[in-house]
Amino acid sequence: MSQIEEVIERLCPDGVPYETLRTVAQISGRNIQPSAMGDATVTVYSLPAFDNNRTAERLIGSDVGSAKTALAHPTVLVAKLNPHIPRVWKLASIPNNSYSSPEFFPLVPDPNRLDLGFLYYFISTQLGKLASTVTGSTNSHKRLHREDFLGLRIPVPPLEVQHEIVKILDTFTDLEAELEAELEARRQQYHYCQRLLLSSKVSRSVPLTLGDIGKVSMCKRVFKSQTSEEGEVPFFKIGTFGEQANSFISRELFENYRMNYPFPKKGDVLISAAGTIGKSITYDGAPAYFQDSNIVWIDNNEKIVKNSYLRYWYRTVSWTTDGSIIRRLYNDQIRRTKILIPPIAEQERIVSILDTFDALVNDLNSGLPAELNARRQQYEYYRDKLLTFKELKS
Structure with a gap:
């Protein structure tokens, strides 16, 4: 940081001019x-x-389908239409016969005043401000207007200062891209190991069905009149399963149903039988209640199959449903689902390996996701700091 501070002190010690984008x-x-x-x-x-992390589509011109904007110069694309208002994308080089969809403003800087990378990084700090100018009665009609966009004020330090700032921020961006690539590679490795370890290649695995290892269980039905928007115990319906509850039941009802009717033990793996079929969550033992028939679990004997093993097995299952418009997983379909069960010691070994991978690729407090998050926060901090200038008094 000292080098850029020295450059700023040498070239613009009293501040920098601010201009509107249109100038x-x-x-x-x-x-x-x-x-x-x-x-x-x-x-x-x-x-x-954008959505699929592709650089662009290669098409035959006559197959494009609607008018496009011809691009001839290095540009910054800024999304002006939903679903991404605004969003920014830098194109440092433009292939021949390049076009952008009408969803964008293609913004080309004056090369004598503004570095392309500096423009890109600055706009990325202004997305919240630009979003506040968006108008439209419905999501499909919301847009960022040209005059609001071009009226955005931008600091214009000397090009040497801009180049140094871009160099620093590019380094952060490259580090983040490397971490993202490593994380994706580890995820692929993790999924491969998961499929392999839970496959028939595992020695001494016994083929059974879920019905062989325990009873399909569910909580007693809770009626809508027994719930409220606020309360003591969260009630998870299929729409909030694995997320934030928006419905509650009384402590008295919870204790009554928990003691007198089927209820999961801490560590049991809950399965969604409607909506997102087969989504699984390990019950952590905290007071909570679950919607009958839509959220179920196998009341398994852990001397035969560990819950921790079952949790990973569920991630590999291709559930067979009834094929109706509203997909549902019925109890007999769950019971018939096949599972390979190795000895307990082997289950524990498999779980230990997969837990290590899971923490590496999914844990936000450790492993690669935590490192990537820290790098992003560091990048955003220095980006905002480097792109904030005292305005030069005229």
């Missing part, structure tokens, strides 16, 4: 119909590409 950059490009593109291969940048 240092322009929305560039012209709309072209597919009929004018011919049969050449074209590169199309669109929001679906």
